[in-house]
Amino acid sequence: MNILISGGTGFIGQELRTLLLKQGHDLVILTRSPEKYKDESAKNQRFVSWDDNLPGLMNDVDAVVNLAGENIFALRWTPEKKERILNSRIKTTRTLVEAMKEAGDKPVAFVSSSGANVYGDRGDEVLDENEPPADDFLADVCIQWEQEAEKATEFGVRVANPRTGVVLEKEGGALEKMLLPFRMGVGGPIGPGTQYMSWIHRTDLCRSIIFAIENEEMQGPYNACAPNPVTMNEFSKTLAATLNRPAIFKVPEFIIETALGEVSKLVIDSVRMQPKKLQVAGFDFQFEELEEALADIV
Numbered sequence: 017m018n019i020l021i022s023g024g025t026g027f028i029g030q031e032l033r034t035l036l037l038k039q040g041h042d043l044v045i046l047t048r049s050p051e052k053y054k055d056e057s058a059k060n061q062r063f064v065s066w067d068d069n070l071p072g073l074m075n076d077v078d079a080v081v082n083l084a085g086e087n088i089f090a091l092r093w094t095p096e097k098k099e100r101i102l103n104s105r106i107k108t109t110r111t112l113v114e115a116m117k118e119a120g121d122k123p124v125a126f127v128s129s130s131g132a133n134v135y136g137d138r139g140d141e142v143l144d145e146n147e148p149p150a151d152d153f154l155a156d157v158c159i160q161w162e163q164e165a166e167k168a169t170e171f172g173v174r175v176a177n178p179r180t181g182v183v184l185e186k187e188g189g190a191l192e193k194m195l196l197p198f199r200m201g202v203g204g205p206i207g208p209g210t211q212y213m214s215w216i217h218r219t220d221l222c223r224s225i226i227f228a229i230e231n232e233e234m235q236g237p238y239n240a241c242a243p244n245p246v247t248m249n250e251f252s253k254t255l256a257a258t259l260n261r262p263a264i265f266k267v268p269e270f271i272i273e274t275a276l277g278e279v280s281k282l283v284i285d286s287v288r289m290q291p292k293k294l295q296v297a298g299f300d301f302q303f304e305e306l307e308e309a310l311a312d313i314v
Contacts, residue, residue: 028222029045143290181213206248208248214241
């Protein structure tokens with residue numbers, strides 16, 4: 017297939033590109049600075065600007081993957097930061113949908129990111145894709161993001177939205193920030209420790225995106241997470257055991273809230289997702305258990 021990817025140079029996009037190229041697909045990578053990647057250009061991979069003729073590009077692609085968006089991790093969510101978080105997702109998605117609409121030959125599938133934060137803090141409740149969204153900033157961002165992507169269905173493009181859990185890999189994401197203190201022997205649970213963490217190995221996330229491209233039954237939001245979420249206490253204990261280090265230095269909830277403000281919700285909220293749509297559709301996880309995932313990574 018010919019596949020167009022926005023956000024293809026980021027933490028998730030790099031791995032997705034690797035898997036797709038191994039499968040023999042041709043890639044078009046949308047980036048603000050295509051000249052930075054001229055050494056990576058090849059017959060089956062080219063980098064183009066957002067200022068190029070996007071409807072013309074859409075004529076030649078079978079699927080579109082949208083991974084672009086402002087990083088939600090920051091010391092504080094100021095009003096300006098919140099606006100950038102929302103607008104970066106909405107405007108990017110809208111631009112892609114409008115380009116598909118104008119194209120003569122439209123892509124078959126559009127896989128556009130969303131997040132586990134759509135569910136909010138739900139304690140021990142098991143969450144499949146039928147659960148209602150929360151009523152807070154991040155949930156609102158996710159819902160608006162999904163709704164913008166869903167507009168592509170109006171002209172016959174199938175849309176799928178991976179609601180992504182905590183993505184695990186050592187050279188980026190949350191795990192990269194946690195590894196150093198654990199390796200130094202000063203790691204431990206963050207916050208109450210009883211909050212659930214819905215995680216996924218980066219390879220499985222990218223495989224689920226490819227699965228969503230290839231399978232017609234994958235429509236609308238789907239939970240992109242491993243089938244066995246863990247509490248923060250369990251995560252810390254497992255990571256420490258994998259590194260052969262202790263996990264005794266707990267970071268109290270009030271310290272995180274004081275230091276980070278609203279951003280603390282990313283590590284304190286309890287989200288216990290189940291990947292029901294992926295399981296029903298027959299997706300085969302390579303890493304179902306946290307021990308397996310961390311052993312592969314670290």
